[in-house]
Amino acid sequence: MSQKQFMQNxxxxxxxxxxPDSDIVISTRLRIARNLRQHPFPLLATDSQGEEVVRxxxxxxxxxxxxxxxxxxxxxxxxxxxxxxxxLVEKHLVSPHLAxxxxxxxxxxxxxESVSIMVNEEDHIRIQVLLPxxxxxxxxxxxxxxxxxxxxxxxYAFDETRGYLTSCPTNVGTxxxxxxxxxxxxxxMTQQISRILQAINQVGLVVRGIYGEGSEALGxxxxxxxxxxxxxxxxxxxxNLYGVARQIIEQERxxxxxxxxxxxxxxxDRIFRSFGILMYARTVESKEAAQRxxxxxxxxxxxxxxxxxxxxxxxxxxxxxPGFLQHHAGQKLTPDQRDERRARLxxxxxxxxDSQE
Amino acid sequence: MNCEECGKRPATLHLTKIVNGEKxxxxxxxxxxxxxxxxxxxxxxxxxxxxxxxxxKFDPMQKNGRETATNxxxxxxxxxxxxxxxxxxxxxxxxxxxxxxxDRLDPLFRRIHGNTQHSGKVPExxxxxxxxxxxxxxxxxxxxxxxxxxxFEKAAEMRDRIRAxxxxxxxx
Ligand SMILES: [Zn+2]
Ligand SMILES: [Zn+2]
Numbered sequence: 440m441s442q443k444q445f446m447q448n449x450x451x452x453x454x455x456x457x458x459p460d461s462d463i464v465i466s467t468r469l470r471i472a473r474n475l476r477q478h479p480f481p482l483l484a485t486d487s488q489g490e491e492v493v494r495x496x497x498x499x500x501x502x503x504x505x506x507x508x509x510x511x512x513x514x515x516x517x518x519x520x521x522x523x524x525x526x527l528v529e530k531h532l533v534s535p536h537l538a539x540x541x542x543x544x545x546x547x548x549x550x551x552e553s554v555s556i557m558v559n560e561e562d563h564i565r566i567q568v569l570l571p572x573x574x575x576x577x578x579x580x581x582x583x584x585x586x587x588x589x590x591x592x593x594x595y596a597f598d599e600t601r602g603y604l605t606s607c608p609t610n611v612g613t614x615x616x617x618x619x620x621x622x623x624x625x626x627x628m629t630q631q632i633s634r635i636l637q638a639i640n641q642v643g644l645v646v647r648g649i650y651g652e653g654s655e656a657l658g659x660x661x662x663x664x665x666x667x668x669x670x671x672x673x674x675x676x677x678x679n680l681y682g683v684a685r686q687i688i689e690q691e692r693x694x695x696x697x698x699x700x701x702x703x704x705x706x707x708d709r710i711f712r713s714f715g716i717l718m719y720a721r722t723v724e725s726k727e728a729a730q731r732x733x734x735x736x737x738x739x740x741x742x743x744x745x746x747x748x749x750x751x752x753x754x755x756x757x758x759x760x761p762g763f764l765q766h767h768a769g770q771k772l773t774p775d776q777r778d779e780r781r782a783r784l785x786x787x788x789x790x791x792x793d794s795q796e
Numbered sequence: 797m798n799c800e801e802c803g804k805r806p807a808t809l810h811l812t813k814i815v816n817g818e819k820x821x822x823x824x825x826x827x828x829x830x831x832x833x834x835x836x837x838x839x840x841x842x843x844x845x846x847x848x849x850x851x852x853k854f855d856p857m858q859k860n861g862r863e864t865a866t867n868x869x870x871x872x873x874x875x876x877x878x879x880x881x882x883x884x885x886x887x888x889x890x891x892x893x894x895x896x897x898x899d900r901l902d903p904l905f906r907r908i909h910g911n912t913q914h915s916g917k918v919p920e921x922x923x924x925x926x927x928x929x930x931x932x933x934x935x936x937x938x939x940x941x942x943x944x945x946x947x948f949e950k951a952a953e954m955r956d957r958i959r960a961x962x963x964x965x966x967x968x
Contacts, residue, residue: 602914670911
């Protein structure tokens with residue numbers, strides 16, 4: 440895939456909506472942070488030191504061992520425009536930090552976008568695996584094998600006591616951050632979510648809104664991830680996260696069933712109102728879009744809205760973001776213009792699907 | 797929304813603190829978060845470096861590391877990072893910073909991770925002896941459990957693998 444296609448194609452593998460528990464778990468993400476010995480961490484590195492790291496990392500990504508498994512394309516952050524950077528962020532392929540602040544930052548992308556390796560983010564190497572559905576172990580398998588290939592060819596900063604050495608003390612040890620993106624509308628509607636979030640805080644896990652925009656979750660999407668990286672093995676971290684996510688998924692299912700059984704009419708009313716607004720509105724703000732899309736998605740998952748694929752919503756969650764809208768329009772847009780384009784885009788997508796089936 | 801502390805800058809950090817079921821929300825700017833680091837000292841749930849720096853400010857070890865005219869400043873020889881810089885930014889400058897800060901990091905790691913010692917993956921090449929030692933530990937445990945359950949063939953297999961590893965260890 441060319442660099443342009445990465446920007447224009449709204450689809451990433453993680454949006455495909457397949458995989459276990461995909462009615463609730465939108466995606467699974469695993470990040471592995473690694474650094475090279477004898478190179479200052481990216482935050483302190485000069486431009487030429489940063490370039491040196493990019494060179495070393497891309498050499499390995501071009502090696503036969505890597506190419507056998509993954510075809511990776513390099514995108515240098517200083518060679519793409521701000522809008523293109525934003526699109527990569529909205530597709531969750533690079534972090535806002537790599538896009539906006541890092542010098543000599545680069546990303547190595549696999550064609551299906553399930554693997555993206557950031558170079559010179561806060562750490563020299565950040566391997567990210569992003570899969571649809573609930574697939575923690577699979578993500579770890581893919582990530583750890585890439586890690587092994589890098590390790591064979593580069594001198595990692597590793598210490599017997601502290602483990603993998605990272606720029607930030609919160610990542611030291613295993614260097615892994617695993618997370619699952621959960622769609623929890625029923626737990627929010629039944630007001631159980633705060634009780635659950637509170638319990639999560641007590642077991643070494645964190646929850647955030649999907650774009651990290653603070654405590655408020657956009658469109659009832661929550662990202663659950665591990666907080667501890669030192670002193671626990673990777674399998675402990677993953678199984679801890681798995682266990683807690685499993686319980687939340689079950690509780691969301693119970694809450695959905697409860698809503699269906701006890702408040703069917705008002706639930707249907709809410710879902711169809713949202714559907715109606717999205718089908719006919721002429722202007723929609725991003726926050727409202729996220730909430731309405733969440734309702735529609737719930738309607739699809741519960742069989743209340745037939746004939747609409749849940750995949751459309753995964754796609755719309757990304758394509759209705761400001762960066763994507765502007766990239767698609769080929770120009771900068773005012774907030775009003777974005778709201779108008781967002782409404783049109785959603786109308787068209789929902790209608791196409793509705794008439795297709 | 798503007799910052800609750802200064803009321804001037806836009807709030808960029810939105811935090812929810814839950815203590816005994818009581819939820820408090822904070823909407824503050826980076827700068828105030830930095831200055832008010834201590835307010836959040838009880839936090840273990842946010843990997844934000846401003847909060848880390850709050851933790852570091854109350855690190856009793858810092859007093860011992862205070863830079864005086866007679867004392868050479870505590871500084872990483874490789875990248876030049878000083879303890880003061882580290883406690884401000886909450887970030888290391890290079891992998892050698894871990895060596896220069898040494899045990900001083902223990903209280904910090906204990907507060908973030910509840911732990912100070914790595915117990916996960918070990919890299920094949922750079923991990924060297926540690927990797928073998930860990931494998932040996934596992935094999936010895938397996939050997940014991942096979943003996944206990946009278947699976948002597950498997951136990952013998954473990955014993956051979958242990959011998960081979962011990963030789964490899966002695967050679968390297
Ligand atoms: Zn402020
Ligand atoms: Zn250093």
